[in-house]
Amino acid sequence: xxxxxxxxxxxxxxxxxxxxxxxxxxxxxxxxxxxxxxxxxxxxxxxxxxxxxxxxxxxxxxxxxxxxxxxxxxxxxxxx
Amino acid sequence: xxxxxxxxxxxxxxxxxxxxxxxxxxxxxxxxxxxxxxxxxxxxxxxxxxxxxxxxxxxxxxxxxxxxxxxxxxxxxxxxxxxxxxxxxxxxxxxxxxxxxxxxxxxxxxxxxxxxxxxxxxxxxxxxxxxxxxxxxxxxxxxxxxxxxxxxxxxxxxxxxxxxxxxxxxxxxxxxxxxxxxxxxxxxxxxxxxxxxxxxxxxxxxxxxxxxxxxxxxxxxxxxxxxxxxxxxxxxxxxxxxxxxxxxxxxxxxxxxxxxxxxxxxxxxxxxxxxxxxxxxxxxxxxxxxxxxxxxxxxxxxxxxxxxxxxxxxxxxxxxxxxxxx
Numbered sequence: 001x002x003x004x005x006x007x008x009x010x011x012x013x014x015x016x017x018x019x020x021x022x023x024x025x026x027x028x029x030x031x032x033x034x035x036x037x038x039x040x041x042x043x044x045x046x047x048x049x050x051x052x053x054x055x056x057x058x059x060x061x062x063x064x065x066x067x068x069x070x071x072x073x074x075x076x077x078x079x080x
Numbered sequence: 081x082x083x084x085x086x087x088x089x090x091x092x093x094x095x096x097x098x099x100x101x102x103x104x105x106x107x108x109x110x111x112x113x114x115x116x117x118x119x120x121x122x123x124x125x126x127x128x129x130x131x132x133x134x135x136x137x138x139x140x141x142x143x144x145x146x147x148x149x150x151x152x153x154x155x156x157x158x159x160x161x162x163x164x165x166x167x168x169x170x171x172x173x174x175x176x177x178x179x180x181x182x183x184x185x186x187x188x189x190x191x192x193x194x195x196x197x198x199x200x201x202x203x204x205x206x207x208x209x210x211x212x213x214x215x216x217x218x219x220x221x222x223x224x225x226x227x228x229x230x231x232x233x234x235x236x237x238x239x240x241x242x243x244x245x246x247x248x249x250x251x252x253x254x255x256x257x258x259x260x261x262x263x264x265x266x267x268x269x270x271x272x273x274x275x276x277x278x279x280x281x282x283x284x285x286x287x288x289x290x291x292x293x294x295x296x297x298x299x300x301x302x303x304x305x306x307x308x309x310x311x312x313x314x315x316x317x318x319x320x321x322x323x324x325x326x327x328x329x330x331x332x333x334x335x336x337x338x339x340x341x342x343x344x345x346x347x348x349x350x351x352x353x354x355x356x357x358x359x360x361x362x363x364x365x366x367x368x369x370x371x372x373x374x375x376x377x378x379x380x381x382x383x384x385x386x387x388x389x390x391x392x393x394x395x396x397x398x399x400x401x402x403x404x405x406x
Contacts, residue, residue, distance in 0.1 A: 012203055013118060013254050042085035042258045043119030
């Protein structure tokens with residue numbers, strides 16, 4: 001199973017999130033619910049979490065990038 | 081200079097003034113621990129606590145009266161109405177008390193309060209969360225109305241509003257909360273109320289506008305420059321008092337005026353601006369003044385329909401091209 005994780009839209013005025021921490025580079029195993037990366041907006045901080053136990057296949061963004069809501073940030077899979 | 085978000089620029093203004101003057105207090109919905117529904121007051125409660133920050137029940141009429149009363153007794157309240165659409169609920173206290181008491185008491189009573197609220201669309205917020213209420217508010221003598229378009233202007237106007245001895249309404253466009261811009265942390269910095277600002281100099285057409293529409297006008301100006309049309313963008317910043325001198329100076333230079341508003345153009349701020357031009361400098365006009373605003377319709381929830389109803393870069397460019405045509 002392969003999932004493309006996206007920048008969520010949290011609230012009315014959010015149009016993008018700024019990547020402020022990448023917790024796991026490509027190749028890492030991450031448990032379901034644990035953060036793969038963290039982002040900030042003008043109001044909040046939140047994480048992009050692993051949807052299931054699995055492996056980071058590819059990180060599609062860099063630190064400090066402004067990523068529009070709905071744009072992919074990470075490819076995640078249940079197999080290494 | 082540091083680049084910060086619009087909502088945090090307003091936050092800085094509020095905190096700087098609360099530090100400077102212990103009479104400044106916050107009143108409104110979710111101002112305290114929650115930090116405001118758009119994160120404008122996200123750090124204020126932690127710094128100043130429950131003696132300076134007051135969360136209110138859902139009763140705008142009630143706590144607007146509270147703010148007017150607090151201002152009369154010597155505090156400098158900053159109150160928030162969570163969306164400007166609901167300022168209708170606060171209107172009685174604003175226009176039957178706040179705006180008139182100084183006059184009715186022969187100057188014995190001042191009402192040094194700020195009413196903050198957000199406005200505007202382009203966010204699929206639907207008809208009860210997307211309106212532009214400035215024209216209604218600017219109608220009343222005794223109220224000042226300001227609308228910054230950049231984080232720096234929003235901060236400077238907020239600070240001027242807090243220091244003003246009259247009721248001032250600060251309308252903050254929701255789109256501007258997440259816009260970054262350079263902002264000074266010099267505590268003496270203010271933007272004086274009543275001064276417009278040329279955001280883009282030009283020679284062929286003046287676009288007179290304010291708030292988020294300034295950025296639409298700047299985008300149109302950039303694209304029109306490639307067609308050889310030079311557009312001056314005049315940002316009113318202050319709706320009342322209106323900087324008539326700046327309007328007349330710019331239109332005297334270009335001879336063509338597009339009065340652009342996100343609100344409805346009929347019976348509006350832009351009706352006032354066009355009348356000012358027509359009454360004062362009719363002979364400089366190379367073409368009649370044009371107003372452009374939202375179509376006569378409640379603001380739709382559907383993003384497709386909302387885009388159709390509100391001014392767009394394309395509709396602004398078309399209006400400017402028409403002004404330039406023979």
